[in-house]
Amino acid sequence: MRWLLVALGFSFAAYFGVAPPGRADPKPPPAAIQKPYALAQLRSGASFMAPHLQAQQRDDDQNPGMLWVDQGRDLFAADCARCHDAEAQKRLAAKLPRVTPNGPVVTLETQINRCQTDRVKRADYPLESQPLLALSSYLSFAARGEVYRAQSDVTSTEAWQRGRNAFTQVQGKLDFSCAACHDQMAGKRVRTQAISQGHGVGFPAYRVEWQGVGSLNRRLRACYFGMETLVPAQSDPILADLALYLAWRSEGLPLEAPAVRR
Ligand code: HEC
Ligand code: HEC
Numbered sequence: 317m318r319w320l321l322v323a324l325g326f327s328f329a330a331y332f333g334v335a336p337p338g339r340a341d342p343k344p345p346p347a348a349i350q351k352p353y354a355l356a357q358l359r360s361g362a363s364f365m366a367p368h369l370q371a372q373q374r375d376d377d378q379n380p381g382m383l384w385v386d387q388g389r390d391l392f393a394a395d396c397a398r399c400h401d402a403e404a405q406k407r408l409a410a411k412l413p414r415v416t417p418n419g420p421v422v423t424l425e426t427q428i429n430r431c432q433t434d435r436v437k438r439a440d441y442p443l444e445s446q447p448l449l450a451l452s453s454y455l456s457f458a459a460r461g462e463v464y465r466a467q468s469d470v471t472s473t474e475a476w477q478r479g480r481n482a483f484t485q486v487q488g489k490l491d492f493s494c495a496a497c498h499d500q501m502a503g504k505r506v507r508t509q510a511i512s513q514g515h516g517v518g519f520p521a522y523r524v525e526w527q528g529v530g531s532l533n534r535r536l537r538a539c540y541f542g543m544e545t546l547v548p549a550q551s552d553p554i555l556a557d558l559a560l561y562l563a564w565r566s567e568g569l570p571l572e573a574p575a576v577r578r
Contacts, residue, residue, distance in 0.1 A: 349471050351567075352495070352499045352565060353565070353566075358513065358515070358566060358569045359512070360515060360569055360570075360575075361512040361513070361515060361517075361518050361577065362518065362572060362575055364502075364503070364510040364511070364512040365576070365577060365578065369576050369577065369578060370576075372576045373518075373574075380529075380576070381520070381521065381522035381574025381575070381576065382457075382574065384450050384453035384520070384522075384529045385453045385454050385457045385574060387446075387450035387454075388449075388450035388451045388452070388453050388454025388455070388457075391450055392405070392451060392455070395436050395438075396451075405455065405458045406458050406462070407459060407462060408424075408455050408458070409452075409455040409458065409459035409462075410462035410463070410464055412424045412427055413559045414467065414560075415467060415473045415560065421475045421553070421557055421559065421560045423559055424452050424455060424456065425443060425452055425533070428441070428448060428451050428455070429441060429448070443531070443533060443550045444530065444531060444550065449520055449529050452520050452531065453520045453573065453574050456520060456571060456573035456574065457574060459571050460570070460571055460572060461571065461572075462570065462571050463567070463570055463571070464563050464567055464571065465567065466563060466567050475556075476557070478554065478557040479554075479557035479558045479560050479562070480561050482494070482557060482558050482561070483495055483558060483561055483565075487545045488543040488545030489544040489545070490543060490544050492543045492545075494514065494539065494558075497511050498511065498512065498513055498514030499513075499514075514562070515562060515565070515569055516535075516562045516563060516566065517566055517569050517571050517572055517573070517575075518572050518573055518574075518575025518577065519532035519573055519575065520532070520574055521573060521574055521575040521577050522575070522577070523535075523576075523578065524576075525578060532562075533550060534550075536555050536559075537550070
C-alpha cells in the first residue's frame with residue numbers, strides 16, 4: 317500500500333495548492349448540511365470503470381451478477397412473494413437503509429433476515445452467504461433505476477452522524493479517511509485504478525477480484541483493509557451507519573445493482 321502514500325502526497329500538494337479547503341468558510345447551519353457532491357456532479361462508480369466492465373454491467377446476458385439475481389428470484393417466489401406482490405417488489409430495496417427510532421439502522425440485508433426469522437419462520441442467513449446475496453441481488457435488481465430518498469430528518473440522527481464521522485475521520489497507518497479518497501481524489505488514478513466517488517448504489521456487485529457477488533458491507537471492509545486500519549467485523553453497526561451516510565450522500569443517483577467492478 318506504500319504507493320498510495322506517494323499518490324496521495326502528490327495530489328494533496330496539487331489540491332491544497334489550488335484551493336485550501338475550509339479555512340475562511342463559516343460553518344453552514346445544521347439545517348442545510350451540504351453534500352460533498354451536488355446532484356449534477358454525482359457519478360456512479362460504473363463511469364470510472366474500464367469500458368469492457370461498463371459494457372458487461374449494461375448487458376444482462378453478460379453480467380455475471382445476474383446468476384445471483386436469478387437464484388434470488390426463485391428463492392423470493394418460494395418464500396417471500398406471498399406477502400410482497402410484484403409491484404411492491406420493485407421498491408423494497410430503494411427504501412433502505414433506514415433509521416428506526418430506537419434501534420440500529422435497517423439495511424436491505426438485515427431487513428431480509430428480519431422477514432426470514434419473524435415471517436418465514438426460519439433461521440436467518442449468515443451475512444455474505446449465498447442465499448442472502450441472492451435475495452439482496454434480486455431485490456436490488458428489481459429496484460434498478462429507482463432513486464433512494466433519505467428520511468427528511470436523517471442528518472439529525474445519531475446513526476447518520478456516526479456514519480459521517482466514520483467517513484471523515486483520519487485513521488490507520490496511512491493517515492487516510494474515506495473522504496480523502498472519495499471526496500477529494502475522485503477521478504484520480506492510483507496505478508491503474510481510478511478512484512470513484514464511493515457510492516453504494518451498485519451493490520451487491522460482482523467484482524472480478526472476488527470472482528463473485530459481494531455486499532456493500534464487504535466492499536467497505538475492503539476499503540478499511542486498504543487504509544491499514546482495524547477492519548470492523550461484518551456485524552459491526554458502524555458499517556450500517558456508513559451505508560446510511562453513503563445513501564444520503566448519493567441521493568439522486570439511480571440504483572444500478574448488480575454492478576460489475578474490478
Ligand atoms: C486509499 C483510497 C481509499 C480510501 C481511503 C477508501 N477507499 Fe473506498 N475505494 C477505493 C478504491 C480504489 C475503490 C475501487 C474503485 C472505486 O470505485 O473507487 C473503492 C471503492 C469504494 C466503494 C465502491 C464504489 C463503487 O461504485 O463500486 C465504496 C462505496 C467505498 N469505496 C467507500 C469507502 C469508505 C466508506 C471508506 C472509508 C471506510 C473508503 N471507501 C476508503 C479507495 C479508497
Ligand atoms: C408473512 C408476510 C411476509 C413474508 C413471508 C415476508 N415479508 Fe417482508 N415484509 C412484510 C411486512 C409486513 C413488511 C413491512 C413491515 C416491516 O418492515 O417489518 C415487510 C418488509 C420487507 C422489506 C422492507 C420494505 C421497506 O419498506 O422497508 C423487505 C426488503 C422485505 N420485507 C423482504 C422480504 C424477503 C426477502 C422475504 C423472504 C425471505 C420476506 N420479506 C418475507 C411481510 C412479509
